[in-house]
Amino acid sequence: MRALAAVLCGLVAATQSSASDQPPPLPVEPIGIVETLPRDYPESWFLVHDAAFYHMSDGKVWVLDSNEDTVAQQVQGSFNVAMIGNIKQSASRAEIYATETFQTRGARGERTDVLTIWDQENLSPVAEVVLPQGKRFMGLPERDALLLLNEDRWLAVANFSPAASVTLVDLEERRIIGDIGTPGCVLTYPAGERGFSSLCADGRFLSTELAADGSIVTQVRTEPFFDSDDSPIFERPAIIGDMAYFPTFAGEVIPVDVSGKVAEVGTAWHLVPEAERAQDWAPGGIGITAEDDLGRFYVLMHPEAQDGSHNGGGAEVWVYDPASQTRVARIALREWGLSLAVSRGSEPKLLVTNPVDMSLELYDALSGEFLKTITGLGQNTPLMLHGAR
Numbered sequence: 001m002r003a004l005a006a007v008l009c010g011l012v013a014a015t016q017s018s019a020s021d022q023p024p025p026l027p028v029e030p031i032g033i034v035e036t037l038p039r040d041y042p043e044s045w046f047l048v049h050d051a052a053f054y055h056m057s058d059g060k061v062w063v064l065d066s067n068e069d070t071v072a073q074q075v076q077g078s079f080n081v082a083m084i085g086n087i088k089q090s091a092s093r094a095e096i097y098a099t100e101t102f103q104t105r106g107a108r109g110e111r112t113d114v115l116t117i118w119d120q121e122n123l124s125p126v127a128e129v130v131l132p133q134g135k136r137f138m139g140l141p142e143r144d145a146l147l148l149l150n151e152d153r154w155l156a157v158a159n160f161s162p163a164a165s166v167t168l169v170d171l172e173e174r175r176i177i178g179d180i181g182t183p184g185c186v187l188t189y190p191a192g193e194r195g196f197s198s199l200c201a202d203g204r205f206l207s208t209e210l211a212a213d214g215s216i217v218t219q220v221r222t223e224p225f226f227d228s229d230d231s232p233i234f235e236r237p238a239i240i241g242d243m244a245y246f247p248t249f250a251g252e253v254i255p256v257d258v259s260g261k262v263a264e265v266g267t268a269w270h271l272v273p274e275a276e277r278a279q280d281w282a283p284g285g286i287g288i289t290a291e292d293d294l295g296r297f298y299v300l301m302h303p304e305a306q307d308g309s310h311n312g313g314g315a316e317v318w319v320y321d322p323a324s325q326t327r328v329a330r331i332a333l334r335e336w337g338l339s340l341a342v343s344r345g346s347e348p349k350l351l352v353t354n355p356v357d358m359s360l361e362l363y364d365a366l367s368g369e370f371l372k373t374i375t376g377l378g379q380n381t382p383l384m385l386h387g388a389r
């Protein structure tokens with residue numbers, strides 16, 4: 001008995017000593033606190049679109065502050081984009097638009113396609129517009145699957161089922177204006193104040209002019225300017241003001257004036273200086289182009305290009321002055337890049353997706369200096385990046 005009492009006394013003493021070594025309990029935290037983001041996003045922010053390649057019904061977008069150093073500080077918030085949707089931000093309306101698809105039993109059941117309208121201050125859905133079922137473009141994220149037009153009053157949503165068309169949405173009344181057929185031509189590029197152009201498989205543009213009520217005024221097909229078999233182009237241009245710059249698989253760029261009602265194709269020029277063409281540099285990747293507020297555009301480039309390498313990404317980002325048609329900077333990436341985006345302002349930052357571990361690399365877009373790696377976001381596939389507006 002004396003031995004048992006000694007053991008019990010020792011345990012009590014150890015417990016008391018251990019308790020005295022512990023820090024005091026944390027105070028009770030209040031619940032129900034909801035943070036609000038600024039209506040106008042800072043220049044250092046990006047929208048990082050995780051297409052959820054391994055679990056597509058659970059995609060999301062992170063609002064990311066590239067100036068911060070830890071994930072907890074970098075991630076300002078997130079919202080869902082279900083089933084490989086696409087997004088478009090309207091800074092003037094302080095809204096972000098996302099095409100999504102849902103099924104009543106998760107992976108099966110009745111399908112519903114919607115345009116979800118997210119308030120960018122609270123990252124909460126404020127409205128939904130049900131889209132025509134089974135028509136919206138579904139594939140790897142595309143910046144040009146959605147287009148704001150008519151001073152951000154309308155949104156054009158590209159369809160591909162495989163019939164090609166565009167659904168026109170009134171963003172003020174939250175309703176569908178109508179569907180516009182674009183046979184043989186896909187995606188949505190600017191065309192004047194109240195219109196859009198689509199890229200056609202036979203190497204043309206189809207430019208659609210719309211009336212004030214959203215009805216078709218004219219549809220005009222341009223002359224062919226590329227051959228899908230012999231001289232293909234990327235459907236992913238950089239757009240600066242009234243000019244869109246379409247890279248080609250062969251390492252050229254085709255300027256297109258989008259200010260008028262009909263796309264006006266200009267003369268192609270080389271992205272690769274003559275002295276370097278023997279190295280077979282060419283564009284490659286998913287989000288391969290971007291533009292900054294200084295009037296420059298960026299292209300993800302890779303050497304030793306060959307048939308089929310156009311989606312593989314690149315080792316460098318080249319920066320161009322379109323006015324002089326010259327390369328003005330060459331940024332060597334620490335790791336291979338797959339997609340890129342550039343932030344706003346006079347001191348732009350370049351954000352690049354590393355496809356090996358799906359981390360993000362940040363560079364000074366003026367000096368080319370590597371700044372940091374952004375990682376720790378969990379299982380993710382940030383296949384499309386956007387400079388926040």
